[in-house]
Amino acid sequence: MPESGPQAVAEVIPRKEPGLIPWTTQLARLPWWGLILLLLGVALVYAIVTVPNYTDAFYFIAPGLKITLLVSVSAFTIALVVGLVVGLGRISSNPIVYNISTFYVEVVRGIPMIVIIIYVAYVLVPILVSVVHSLGEALQTVPWLANTGRAMAALHITDINMLARAIAGLAFGYGAYEAEVFRAGIQSIEKGQMEAARSLGMSYFQAMRYVILPQAIRVILPPLGNDFIAMLKDSSLISVLAVRDLTQLGKLNRSRTFRTFETWNTVTYLYLSMTILGSMGVKWLERKLKTGV
């Protein structure tokens, strides 16, 4: 009498016990790369604690972490705002808004990030400052705006330090990429959602705010997380403006001590610690968004 159901199958195909897999296969399945990375990390921490050359390099370079994080977080926050506004502009039915947004996105995405940073720092910011300056001079002649005018006219290019210009440059560059993330996320939501919201009398912005964006955010969050990690790495480019981030302090330590190995091992280690933690966070987020509501 043939049995049916799972038992019958179990008779034919013996269930695989973990112990029955050949040990070579088990070894091959281990995440060796992670293990090696961890060992290297432990070795480096050990070196920093016990080897004076490494200790010295670490203490000189570590303050750069603060600058790297400060620049990345503030530039990314601004890039998110720019991205949302420009992303909405890219799907706007207003041809002027659409064309300005698309111009920005296409131009910025066609330029290497390091060139954007240099361009913003040495061209755009000075232009902006001189515009504010001349506007202030003009306003001074208007009686009730004289004070505002004087304050604006007092603005000088040396008032905008390189840290601020670095943040502006990265935000300007990343805004274009985030705009595309927002646009794609919004467009992934079915057209019927907007129509249902509008037919209830909601305005376009109400529909965006309460109906479209809360749904799009699930699509948008993982790529935003990845872009933040990319920003952490690209923030090293601001060392061209002599901002004392991790990379710049690495360069300075190298020329100060001539200990190339110790310097760049430490810098690499610090970047990797941040980016690996970050990508673990993004993976966790992705899994949560997939399984959650």
Add this chain to the structure above:
Amino acid sequence: MYENIIEIRHVHKRFKHVQALVDVSLAVRRGEVLFIFGPSGGGKSTLLRCINRLETVDEGEITVDGIPVTDPHADIDALRAEVGMVFQLFNLFPHLTALQNITLAQEKVRKRSREEAAEIALRLLNRVGLPEKADAYPRQLSGGQKQRVAIARALAMNPKIMLFDEPTSALDPEMIKEVLDVMLDLAREGMTMVVVSHEMGFARAAADRMVFLDAGQVVEVGTPEEIFSSPKEKRTKEFLAHVLY
């Protein structure tokens, strides 16, 4: 007060390669149930969507309660709040519960307090037979239940007119009745309704007039009595012969 709550005058609408509406003129009286039927691609959805300007017209004029919808300067948000719309695929907001689906526009458009909106929502859920589904998300509801929530969501705005675009076409047969029953109740209470549907039983029971729309043209208008027993146009006869046994 205008006797005709909706007036459609000489409306033309063209998409890239198709003429969706050709010189359509229709009027809907206050409290009337107008039933629109016709072959696929005949322009039924397009006509309905022009009434609350989900589509713009190329030519002609539409007024709703005296307000010209086709005027680009009309306050379209205010007008849409007065015109409820029910879609074939429900279009419930999936990130909100049934209750929140019904309260959102009440709060944001009608500016009702959260408590008042929730009270109205619960009353309407009760009315469409779903009092226990207030906290359910759309994905936890059957098609028929989703459509009834969608009707409640539209009714919560206290619309003067309800537009239905094939509200039962995406439903399994056993769920069609529960949605039609809600619509029938609404018709009996005197709601002005424009219904695009293939449910001839509903037309017979509730429609005041029927409109046969084919190839973007109004072919024939008449009472259900006239349309079912003595249609004047050959095209109407042929279509009815196809859909009725």
